[in-house]
Amino acid sequence: MGMIDKVIGLVFGNSGEMVRDTVEVFRENAEKGAQRSAAAQDQAMAQYAAEFAIERKGGFDRFMDGLNRVPRPALALGTLGLFVAAMVNPIWFAARMQGIALVPEPLWWLLGVIVSFYFGARHQVKTQEFQRSIVRTIAQVPQVVGNIRSINKLRHDSVQVAATGQDAALSLAVIEDAENPALEDWRKAAG
Template identity: 65%
Template sequence: MAVIDKALGLVFGDGRNVLRDTVEVFRQNAENTAARDAAALEQAMVQFAAEFNVAPVGRFDRIMNGVNRLPRPALALGTLGLFVAAMVNPVWFASRMQGVALVPEPLWWLLGAVVSFYFGARHQVKTQEFQRSIARTIAQTPAVMRHIEHLNVLQTDEGQLEAENTIPVVSTVAPGETDNAALDDWRKAAA
């Protein structure tokens, strides 16, 4: 017995698993890796939850959200208003455009930069969303192609003949019985 204890102690160590410790030098412990991954995922989820934890929105926040939504409709409606004004009162419109002609060029550049950054950032976000939707659609292409091929087979004469020649399988087993004789015997004995 002592020889066996010494041999096992040599392989597995004193209270430690020498074999396991040696293997872990060359290969990660899957259980410990899974625990680390779960902890990292939990921390990420806590961080995401903190980012999306919306504090009560006050009056100031609602007003600022409304102000942030104004530039695009204001520019669009203002431009349409200029067209209407040019048709309704051309003299008034011409006098206003003469005032616009007096705006110095650096101010136009500044206005162009502000509008470009505002609409450029929005355009970039919308473009990225559009690209993601295209990627999702393209990812569905193989499944759609399989469905189309299946429908084409069903639509051909051969597919129609196969569908007509198919005989539905009707069970010959009486109601309350199964194809399993042992199960039927057990149900009879239990009843």
């Protein structure tokens, strides 16, 4: 037996550490990999939360946000208005379209660039606001989970919801027969 123990100890080392170390050269340790992944996730969420921290807006910022909301509805309603104008007064509409036909092509390109930049910047701002709202929502998850647990404890079908615990007076009050005139009348009638 002693010789077998020595051979196994030589091949596998103390408690199999030699085999484990050899295997980890070719395959990642799953537990350590999960720990590294969780740490990286925590760091990314912390950076994400810091980047999109809640910022308070002043009056000017709120005014500019309101002003920035005007062009898209104005463009959409203006286009619909052109369709209505074409149906109501085709001659007036044709005269306006002849004027637009005289606009040089470089000016159309400039208009396209301006509109593209405006809507692209607007899209980026809205995307960042959406990401901030996601961070705020994720930050509320532990509180919501705690609230749900508290609510579930209040359910009538929860485990030991009517338990009296260490309260002796409450335990006696539960066991004692209380006066119940309706129950007494029923017992007399039934019996």
